[in-house]
Amino acid sequence: MGRTWTLIRRRLLQAIPVILIVSIGIFGLLELAGGDAVDAYLAVTGGGDPAFAERLRQQWGLDAGLWVRFLAYVESLVTLDFGWSVVMSKPVSVAILERLPNTALMMGAAIAFSACLGTLLGGIAALRKGTAADAGITVGALVLNAMPSFWIGLIAIVVFAVKLAWFPLGGIASFDRPDLAIGRVLDVAWHLVLPVTVLGLAYMALYVRLMRSAMIETAASDWVRAARARGLPRLRIVRRHMARPALLPVVTMLGLQAGNLLGGSVVVETVFAIPGLGSLAYDAVSQRDLPLIAGILLVGTLMVIVVNLLVDITYARLDPRVTDDRVRAGGA
Amino acid sequence: MLKVRDLAIRFAGRSASEAGTLAVDGIDLDLDRAQVLALIGESGSGKSATMLALAGLLPKSAKTTGSVLLDDRSILHLDEREKSTVRGRRIGMIFQDPGGSLNPVLTVGDQIDEVVRTHRRLDRRAARAETVSLLSRVGIGDPAARARAYPHQLSGGLKQRVAIAAALAAQPTVILADEPTTALDATVQAQILDLLVNLVQVEHVALLLVTHDLAVAAAVADRIAVMYAGKIVERRGPEQLVTDPGHPYSRALGQAALPFVAAGDGRHAALPELPGRMAEAGGTACAFAPRCPLAIDRCRAQVPPVVPFGDGEAACFRAGETAQ
Structure with missing residues (x-):
């Protein structure tokens, strides 16, 4: 510790x-x-x-x-x-604090969604390298990444909110809020499904490609060959000896992506009418509200710093080699 | 106990029409418990392919024929599930690069624990006790603390000791070691060789040592098999192979490995060099003939049969003759 x-x-x-x-x-x-x-x-x-x-x-x-x-x-x-x-x-502080939880919730969920799904799909693509599944995953993720997120958002609204009516059109919660706390949580989750999916899918390609290439590399490593020679079960080799070391670049990218995701949330919050920091920033910029813009950008900077701190802590736990060097460099 | 008969390995060509490359061309090996057999030869002689075939680690594109019996059970053509019960459990393996064979993000103890637990159904605590005992048996001081170290915190020699412990963890009957000391400093090399020889006696396992270094082989092996272009060209005890090699290739290996002996007067002799490149395996002549100072017409016309020589055998028409 x-x-x-x-x-x-x-x-x-x-x-x-x-x-x-x-x-x-x-x-x-x-x-x-x-x-x-x-x-x-x-x-x-x-x-x-x-x-x-x-x-x-x-x-x-x-x-x-x-x-x-x-x-x-x-x-x-x-x-x-x-x-x-x-x-x-x-x-300004009140305006930001009102909106911050919505954005933090949406961003956190989107990061988790895109990183988890992207890592999983990238891992599968690496194990099935050269097959149709590999090509499907890689190309599919790239297509999602190439499409503008406001457009995917609008299509998602038309299909899932208007035509199928599975999800609400927008907003973060229903006007007639459920009485029970659990009901309110589910209500917010229900509102977040579409925006989080849209935001997450757009950023997923990166994790797919990173995980795929990192895992192809670890799969060819000497320690995986040694693990096979030791007769370990296949699933264990995949999890501990291929996937786990391959997670390192993915975790690094999480931190670098946090800032981009905040930028992406401006678009997605506007499309889905979510009262978050992104839509607040949009209003502030279009009306030249300098104190508000400054406040939002500073809070955004803080969020990126905090995410990167979490990333560093995770990284140090995943890769013992790094901890030693960093702590030594820190004069501890 | 380990019995290899007429083992041949062919790597597939790039297309179905291509014949592919014959890496190993019908070899026999015999190895018993508490014995060390060294398989020596230069790069491309087929020694590493042989080892991977025994461990069941050849790529799917490689085709094998012949038989490999371990305690009278065939282990050559098993499915992946059966293979994993042979790997580790019955055959342990040690690789050349001790750092590379350990996962950098797991402690060395974890990596031995998982072998112990996979093959021996021990609980976590019992597995760790076994791991510590293994580390101590391969000569690692303060084994309980070292078990919690990550590979990058250990020296090359310690890492190779850990890899040896992992190979022993499931109590195999055979250890395959692929150039286990090549990546280590000379002093550490000697320690690791001592350890291996000692473990063969104490743990009563059979060791197949693959190396290109005759000096290493001669120092530890009970028997040495010399491989050239996919065939075993000579099979001898270590003393006789060094002092009285039968095959001209063995002689050349000896001169390359032991220049001081060759010079005789304490001065450095220039390292002798073999002219040309290794011929492909599977020809209709002696594969060594193009590089052989003793080659005669017969050598280029037919494959020399294996004939008894000294305390073993050699595959040469002019076995034991010298160029003078």
């Missing part, structure tokens, strides 16, 4: 400069993008004269110079006060 704690401490320390750089980047990008919250507000409300716009800018503190606004931005971040969201008419 000592090693794991060392790992966590080091990763959290590394997160500080990452968050700093990301927040400066966010400010810079929004500054470069041009147009501010007042422009967006007037565009939505049907316009107003320049004097009104000027008054709004003064009121929202947007008339100050670049440095003044940047310092104000940094100050609010350091004090963990993310400011007021004009779009949502509530504090």
Whole structure:
């Protein structure tokens, strides 16, 4: 356990400069993008004269110079006060915390779904290398990956929600919420089936291909030949000597994919009308709600950091060689 | 106990019309408990293919004929399920690269435990006790702690000892060792050879040692079979094979392996080199004739029969003659 704690401490320390750089980047990008919250507000409300716009800018503190606004931005971040969201008419932290669980739930389920199914299919493809099953799995995953997820999402809605009516059209929960807690959980799960499947399938191809190539490699390894020479049962060789070492690149990819998945959730949440961080980000960007955008991006960064921390811990448990090196490098 | 008769192995060609490659061309081997038989020859002589055939590890594309009897039961043409009861349980195997034969993400104890549990139906705790005992029997100090180590935490020599323990774990009657010391330092090499010879006596197993190194074979084997182009060309006791080889190929091997002996006066003799390449197996002449300093017309016209020579036999028309 000592090693794991060392790992966590080091990763959290590394997160500080990452968050700093990301927040400066966010400010810079929004500054470069041009147009501010007042422009967006007037565009939505049907316009107003320049004097009104000027008054709004003064009121929202947007008339100050670049440095003044940047310092104000940094100050609010350091004090963990993310400011007021004009779009949502509530504090940014409240707006984000309302939406975070939905996205975290959806993303977690999608990661688990795509990694588990992708690993399983990739493993099967590796064992059946060169057969029709292998070709079917590899090509099928690639096709799903190549199709835009909003399109798969819309098709899924048409087929499974409209025509077959197996699943709801969108949203995260029914309006008439069930009374029992278990009922509410099942209700949310029922709402999440389509979006999680769509998001997961789109990202599955990567795991299929990674697992397939890694397992073809381990299948040809000397230790698998040695395990066969020791007369171990086939299933045991496949699980412990082929699949387990092959999981290492898959776990690494999980961390790298977390950020992409957050980006993908913007599209999927919009299509399925799920009140999550993705759709909140969409609203915030289209209405130039700077504090809200900054807050969402920072929370997204934090989520990616946390996922990568979990990935590192898992990796260290799967591969004993890495733990030693990392902990040593960490000065423990 | 292990009885190989007229074993031939042919690897399939790339298409059905191609004849494929004959790797082993009808060999006989006999091996008893507490005995060491060394099979020596250069790369491509068919020694490793022979070993894989005995272990049932040849790829499906390889076709085998002849017979392999282990305690009077045929083990050559078994289905995959029957094979796995022979592998490990009756035949243990040791490979060249000690690091490669161990899974890097499992502790060495786990990898021996699973062999013990698969073949001997022990519970977890009893299996670990057996693993620790095995590690101690292959000369590993502090075996209980070492069992919890991962392969990368052990030296090459220790890893080979672990691989030997894993090969012994199911109490097999035969151990096949494929160049078990080639990847190790010279001093470690000697320790591992000592260990193997010792285990053959203590555990009462038969050892088939495959190597290209005559010095290694001569140091540990009771009998040596020299393989060339898929055939056994000489079969002798180690002392006689070194001092009085019958086959010109054995002589050449001896000169390559023991240059100091060949030079005689303490100076380095240049390593002798065999001209040309190894002929393909299965021809109608002596396969060694193209490279042989003693070859006569007869050698190029017919396959020399095996004739008694010294304390064994040799397949050569001019057995025992020298070039001078």
